[in-house]
Amino acid sequence: MDRLIGRYTQGKKGPVLLCIGGIHGNEPAGIEALELILKMLEVEPITNPDFEFRGTLVALRGNVGALEQDARFLDRDLNRIWQDTDQVNDREASERAQLKNCIEAYIESGEEVVLLDLHTTTATGGIFTFPMDALGRMLAVQLGAPVILGVTGHLLGTCAAYFQEKHDNVTSLVFEGGQHLEEASTNRMIAAIVSALRAIGCVEARHIEHQHDHILTRYSEGLPAVSSIVYRHPIVIGDGFVMNPGYQNFDAIEQGEVVARAASGPIKAPLSGLILMPHYQEQGTDGFFIIQQEEESDDESFVHSTQQLKME
Ligand SMILES: [Zn+2]
Numbered sequence: 001m002d003r004l005i006g007r008y009t010q011g012k013k014g015p016v017l018l019c020i021g022g023i024h025g026n027e028p029a030g031i032e033a034l035e036l037i038l039k040m041l042e043v044e045p046i047t048n049p050d051f052e053f054r055g056t057l058v059a060l061r062g063n064v065g066a067l068e069q070d071a072r073f074l075d076r077d078l079n080r081i082w083q084d085t086d087q088v089n090d091r092e093a094s095e096r097a098q099l100k101n102c103i104e105a106y107i108e109s110g111e112e113v114v115l116l117d118l119h120t121t122t123a124t125g126g127i128f129t130f131p132m133d134a135l136g137r138m139l140a141v142q143l144g145a146p147v148i149l150g151v152t153g154h155l156l157g158t159c160a161a162y163f164q165e166k167h168d169n170v171t172s173l174v175f176e177g178g179q180h181l182e183e184a185s186t187n188r189m190i191a192a193i194v195s196a197l198r199a200i201g202c203v204e205a206r207h208i209e210h211q212h213d214h215i216l217t218r219y220s221e222g223l224p225a226v227s228s229i230v231y232r233h234p235i236v237i238g239d240g241f242v243m244n245p246g247y248q249n250f251d252a253i254e255q256g257e258v259v260a261r262a263a264s265g266p267i268k269a270p271l272s273g274l275i276l277m278p279h280y281q282e283q284g285t286d287g288f289f290i291i292q293q294e295e296e297s298d299d300e301s302f303v304h305s306t307q308q309l310k311m312e
Contacts, residue, residue, distance in 0.1 A: 005059035014055025025066025030118025033189030034059035082162035125248030130174035144216040224293035233287035
């Protein structure tokens, strides 16, 4: 399995949209979406001779070794080990080194780089984005999916945050496209990538079929536009953590509600809010997150705005 899924450019100067699929090896939807979108871009100029593309789309596989085994990771979670101080030598350290080389080659070109990290969740119900800064937030809003703020304060060592913090010309965004094996997750990923290409000015809005917009806005109906993470429950290896069944992303929970169990007893929600990413898989150390809705802001006007966020 190659690290590079593919790349598309017409040789015109412009931003780089660098997409990563499968940084968790049990999340193939991002890779399927990237393969499909590269095929769509190749044939677009045949059916639409006016089609113009500025900059470059780059599609990378995240954890190649774990993807080959359909596991979230082999030795350690590749999306939690991006600290410069990390000295462990294992299979994910080698994945990280290879991925870093591929990504840095584009960052060093000096163009504006948007790093879009594509994920899916074990629970159903809802798609969402995690921006890392103000520009990422503007971009996230344009995708039309709920925006979740504050991820960097609760998750350490993510790939997206690493490149965002290190390089001035990088804006990172994480997109969660739905449940791991839901067929619709791939369509939502395609919609998010197309919206991102438009938002950063790689393609013009007139060349884009509006069905892509509707896929995400329709699925996000009734969900809060902008929320912040207020709590993360960490799983300690061997603590016997089991999530109570039936929770979906964005389900309302009350303070004191028993949401999971561990060997030490029931685990209660320390705060009221909405539950995000309840843990229904074997690997990983995030039990669940609690988010709370932000006050209404100007963000929502962006969603329906045709204004482009051009990065030149
Ligand atoms: Zn993931």
